[in-house]
Amino acid sequence: MFSETPDVWVLLPSTITTSSFSPFMPQLIDLSHTVEDGMITYKGVPAPIICDYLSREASKQIYGPDTSFHIGKIELVANTGTYLDSPFHRYADGKDLSELPLESIAQLPGICVNAQNKSAIDADSFSGLELKGKAVLIRTDWAKHWRTDQYFENFPYLTAAAAQHLKAAGATLVGIDSYNIDSTVTGRRPVHSILLGAEIPIVEHMCNLEQLGEQSFAFHAVPIKIKQFGTFPVRAYAVLN
Ligand SMILES: [Zn+2]
Numbered sequence: 001m002f003s004e005t006p007d008v009w010v011l012l013p014s015t016i017t018t019s020s021f022s023p024f025m026p027q028l029i030d031l032s033h034t035v036e037d038g039m040i041t042y043k044g045v046p047a048p049i050i051c052d053y054l055s056r057e058a059s060k061q062i063y064g065p066d067t068s069f070h071i072g073k074i075e076l077v078a079n080t081g082t083y084l085d086s087p088f089h090r091y092a093d094g095k096d097l098s099e100l101p102l103e104s105i106a107q108l109p110g111i112c113v114n115a116q117n118k119s120a121i122d123a124d125s126f127s128g129l130e131l132k133g134k135a136v137l138i139r140t141d142w143a144k145h146w147r148t149d150q151y152f153e154n155f156p157y158l159t160a161a162a163a164q165h166l167k168a169a170g171a172t173l174v175g176i177d178s179y180n181i182d183s184t185v186t187g188r189r190p191v192h193s194i195l196l197g198a199e200i201p202i203v204e205h206m207c208n209l210e211q212l213g214e215q216s217f218a219f220h221a222v223p224i225k226i227k228q229f230g231t232f233p234v235r236a237y238a239v240l241n
Contacts, residue, residue: 029217031137031175031206031236033146035081041205042079042179043152049075078231082205084223089230090189090196098227104201108135108172110219110238112212116141120183121158123165132170135219142178143207155179160190167198175203175221175236203236216241 033041037050052058053073060068084105087094111134115121121138138158145151155178158166166174174181174195181202182189195202203221218239223232 027240029208029211029238029240031177031208031221031238032082032234033143033205033207035076035233039081039147041081041083042077045077045079048077048080076233078229078233081233082203082207082221082236083231083233084221084236085192085196085202085204085231086223087196087199087201087230088228090192094196094230095199096227097223097229097232098225100201100223102222104172104199105222105234106220108219109133110135110137110212110217112137112139112209112214112217114139115156119154119156121156121162123159123161125162126165126169129169131166133172135173135175135221136166136171137175137203137206137209137212137219138177139209139212140176140178141210143205143209146205146207151179157181157183158191160194163191163194167194167200171200173201173203173219173221175206175219177206177209178204180204203234206236212238 035048038047040047051073052070054069054071056068056070059070063069086097086100088096111129111131113125113129113136115125115138118125118140121140125138126136140156142151142155157178158176158181181204182191192202201221218241219236220239221234221236223234226232
């Protein structure tokens, strides 16, 4: 659709649904799941508990009848929703969340790699692609099973050879819209070991990668800055170029 501005005609992307959209704002694609009370991300890991610390009603006792606030409280396992793993998640001496350079998690040139209908995603999925310095997002479409029992079983993952390829190719960050970037058939986690060992952060449980298509974009997935903590939820998103 077209929108008239004082001097120019601007082509608005057809997927925009927000009424607050400005034609001068680049298009943003949200690549994150919503976190809510009781929601299970990882089988066997407890769901977040989201409640009031100070309820709106109780706050009126402090501020007055016409002035209320809400202060929430959340009990959250680090691996909840769409989250980022720093090297500390795997290695005691690896960089923790507070030590991650912003250059490794924000404003990264991105590439979305199609790997739908594959179970074990091998190095050949990346052959011929220029990955140096990029956030490499692997689209499996597994997010369609989010919050169903299917999500936890037979999910797509990367092979160790794929991780070696991504490391050798100089990827800055790797993301996937699946349950785990590693197979969980055994306790070994070669993809986590290789990527985090090379200080390449990992983002798991992404969604909406199908909206990126072939477009060029910048990727952002910034957790809060916590010492001695390896993983945390992020609002992962792409800015289309
Ligand atoms: Zn992980």
